[in-house]
Amino acid sequence: MIPPVANRFVAGEGPAGALEHVRQLNGRDVKAIVNLLGEHYDDREDVDADAREYRELVEDIARSDLEATISVKPTQIGLDLGESVFRENLEEIVETAADRGVFVWIDMEDHTTTDATLDAYEELARAYGGGERSAETRSSSDRWADGGVGVCVQANLKRTRRDVERLADVPGKVRFVKGAYDEPSEIAYTDGEAVNREYEALLEFAFEQFEDGIAVGSHDPAMIERAIELHEEHGTDFEIQMLMGVRNDAQFELAEEYEVYQYVPYGARWKSYFYRRAMERKENLRFALRAVLGR
Template sequence: MIPPIASRFVAGETPAAALDHARERNDEGVKVILNLLGEHYDDPEPAREDAAAYRQLIDDIADTELDACVSVKPSQIGLDVSADLFAELFRGVVEHAHERDVFVWCDMEDADTTDATLDAFVDVATDNPWTVGQCLQSNLKRTREDLKQVVDVPGKVRIVKGAYDEPSEIAYTEKARVNEAYRGDIEYLFEHRDRGVAVGSHDPEMVSLARRLGEEHGTDYEIQMLMGVRDDAQRDLAAEDVEVWQYAPYGGKWLSYFYRRIRERKANLLFAVRAVLGR
């Protein structure tokens, strides 16, 4: 059972609990991206099991009227075993989603996975247009060139600052430089796309930038934030007719995810404690 202090960041241990969470957020105007917790499998069996779980979750979403979709991690569905297994399982999930009219996001993990992840995205999106989206990380120095590679792909693109601790040879490590790259990448997407732009950020400055650029360019876009972080802002933005998606993980592997959220930002622990105490 997930303790109250962790349940702020995790939408339950079962698909049913995750779908209930999505229904509650939908009632507040917020859409939900559901992620089954799990990553870095070096055995093909759990990778295949989680891919099957995602196909079932896609069916569950399709059989409801929920504004919800799914998000997978490459290392969860085979990339740590082989690029071929990941490509096979990812395609299977996306093709099933395409049949059921449910959207699939693919997260981006550490820099070593970037090429295989982008190759799979471009390949699958070409055959299943506007069914799949890919995340890219602005802290990587290569990202602007990667954006040029995917800007015309018929799928959504989510841009985030990046949470992985990468070496300075390949990544910007100073906060100000990451913010500069992130602003530039957001501007590039809005200038070159008329749809399918996702800005994954809790930074009010970046959210305001996205709103301004969306109005200037007439681009369809969405704001994405994590469950448990700036929940009030998510509801407020949705009330102002901004398309808001909350990334909500669920599943039995919740403990390591919760610790990661706390390590990333100590304020998250304060938010969680206040939520538990009702203050």
């Protein structure tokens, strides 16, 4: 059972708790990206079990009529066992989701997974990204309601500008984040100011060149404000994505005017995820300490 101290960041150990959290979010005009916690599996049974749970989660979302997508980590569904295992499981998840009208995000992990992740995304987005209705006949609010595929890119990687140029005409959605992995300096920007400059430059390019929507995955008020300015300048559809438990009040406030998604993790492997969230920001750590100390 997840202790109360972790409930701020993790929506339970099973899908029922996660979907109830989504229902509460939807009541406040915030949508959800549901993620089953897990990564770097080296056992095929674990891989296939999580892939099966994702397919079942898609069915649950479709039946419940919730405003929710799912997000999958490549090493969770087989990339460490081989690219063919990853592709097989991912395609089955995306095919199930496309049939049920549920959008699928492919998370990005460390730099060793980037090529395999982007290759899989591009192939599946071209196969499943468009849906039956064209972009012209869909409103921004239901643009992704008939399925589709998205991927995450990380501003701290020096290769990302080239990757984003490649993805500009792919019929899917791209989530822009600063990057949370400790990457070597020869391939990544390690200075915070440099990462911020790169993130802003990527947003500027995307709002000018992308036609299928942009996801701004950031808690940084300056970057969110810049995205809003670019949206007003170019008219490009975008959404704001934040983590469960981080700047919740800001999420609800932004949702009054913009499309906001909360990343909602759940599952038995919650301890390591909670530890990362608690250590990321002083505010999170203070929250955890107050809860433990009963203050």
